[in-house]
Amino acid sequence: MDDEELLTIGAFAARSRLSAKALRLYDRLGLLVPAHVDEASGYRYYRAGQVERARLVAMLRQLDMPLARVAEVAGADGAQAADRLAAYWADVESRVAGQRTLVEYLRGRLSGRSSEMYGKFVVETVDVPAQLVITEKRHTLADELPAWIGASLGRLEEAARECGGVTGAPFVVYHSAVSMESDGPAESCVPVTDEAAARAWAERRGRAWQATVRVEPAGRLAYTRITKAQVAHPQILAAFEAVEEWMTAQGLRPTGPCREVYFADWDASGPEDPVCDVAFPVG
Numbered sequence: 644m645d646d647e648e649l650l651t652i653g654a655f656a657a658r659s660r661l662s663a664k665a666l667r668l669y670d671r672l673g674l675l676v677p678a679h680v681d682e683a684s685g686y687r688y689y690r691a692g693q694v695e696r697a698r699l700v701a702m703l704r705q706l707d708m709p710l711a712r713v714a715e716v717a718g719a720d721g722a723q724a725a726d727r728l729a730a731y732w733a734d735v736e737s738r739v740a741g742q743r744t745l746v747e748y749l750r751g752r753l754s755g756r757s758s759e760m761y762g763k764f765v766v767e768t769v770d771v772p773a774q775l776v777i778t779e780k781r782h783t784l785a786d787e788l789p790a791w792i793g794a795s796l797g798r799l800e801e802a803a804r805e806c807g808g809v810t811g812a813p814f815v816v817y818h819s820a821v822s823m824e825s826d827g828p829a830e831s832c833v834p835v836t837d838e839a840a841a842r843a844w845a846e847r848r849g850r851a852w853q854a855t856v857r858v859e860p861a862g863r864l865a866y867t868r869i870t871k872a873q874v875a876h877p878q879i880l881a882a883f884e885a886v887e888e889w890m891t892a893q894g895l896r897p898t899g900p901c902r903e904v905y906f907a908d909w910d911a912s913g914p915e916d917p918v919c920d921v922a923f924p925v926g
Contacts, residue, residue: 649679649688659697666697674714675700706732748877761885764867768925773861774811774834777802777841780818780853782826785876795831796905802854805844807836812906819900832859862898865890866922872914874903882921890925899924 656663669675670687675697677687689697696717703713708731716727751760779795796813803809811834821827835841841856848854867889869882883901890897907918 648690650691652677652687652689655689655694655697658691658694660701661697669700669710672710672714674710674717703728706735744875745877748881751881760881761888764869764882764885766865766867766886766889768863768865770863771861774859775836775838775841776832776834776857776859777806777844778830778832778855778857780828780830780855782828783821784824784826785822788821788829791829792831793909796833799831799833802844802848803833803835806841810834810836812904814902814904816900816902834859862924863926864920864922865893865895865925866904866920868917869919869921870915871909871912871918874919879903879921886921886923890923895925897923898926 650658652663652666656666659666661669666675666687666689670677675693678690678693679688680686681688699717700713703716708716712727712731716724716731719727748760777799779799781791781795783791792815796815800809800813813831813833816830816832817827818830819825819827821829838856845854845856865886867882867886869879873879873882886901901921901923904920904922905918906920907916909918912918
């Protein structure tokens with residue numbers, strides 16, 4: 644091998660704008676492997692042609708991209724690499740948008756403007772009949788909750804075809820708080836009509852999905868209606884708190900766990916379309 648074709652790790656680090664420490668790490672991870680390693684000294688040598696890949700890695704890291712994602716982008720061809728970068732950045736923007744909303748929500752709470760936030764929600768009451776429901780329960784943290792709600796309600800609505808069909812709006816009951824520190828559990832519920840068929844279904848699927856059949860009792864709900872955009876965290880927290888504040892002002896107390904009632908076609912709804920009632924059973 645012609646040594647004149649190779650750069651020492653120090654020279655390569657200077658050209659690539661990466662530190663020697665970073666280069667050693669990327670070598671261990673297989674992300675940027677030296678062209679040659681001297682068996683006697685252990686010194687690493689790189690080809691000048693590797694500089695472009697090294698600079699790409701350096702720029703991707705400036706985006707706070709995890710090393711595993713860097714490897715995916717750097718290892719793809721031009722068009723595919725661009726698509727993977729775009730997908731990563733879309734995730735970043737989505738996360739930042741959520742964090743921005745959370746900051747505004749927290750600023751409102753910390754500055755004493757909670758009542759101003761709650762005033763945006765109209766709270767009403769409605770009487771609901773007893774309902775036979777098939778359910779699926781799970782312990783889940785907040786970051787996994789949206790995906791689980793969609794998947795579990797989809798499974799239950801499919802199962803409802805065996806149980807006389809869906810007879811009311813699906814809903815999710817929170818038996819305990821769901822956050823990044825607390826995992827509920829949450830329970831997805833779909834109203835059905837055929838109790839015998841529902842119990843047969845639960846017998847077949849109960850263990851796999853923690854599926855059950857029960858009767859949700861009749862009662863009165865205090866609720867506020869929110870849009871698809873407001874279902875996102877933390878806007879939905881403000882909706883729950885607005886209902887709780889209204890209940891306190893009205894001298895009402897909760898008689899059961901809070902819930903979200905999904906009465907609209909989620910996929911067909913736009914961000915400003917009403918899709919969900921945030922509710923508490925009251926007495």
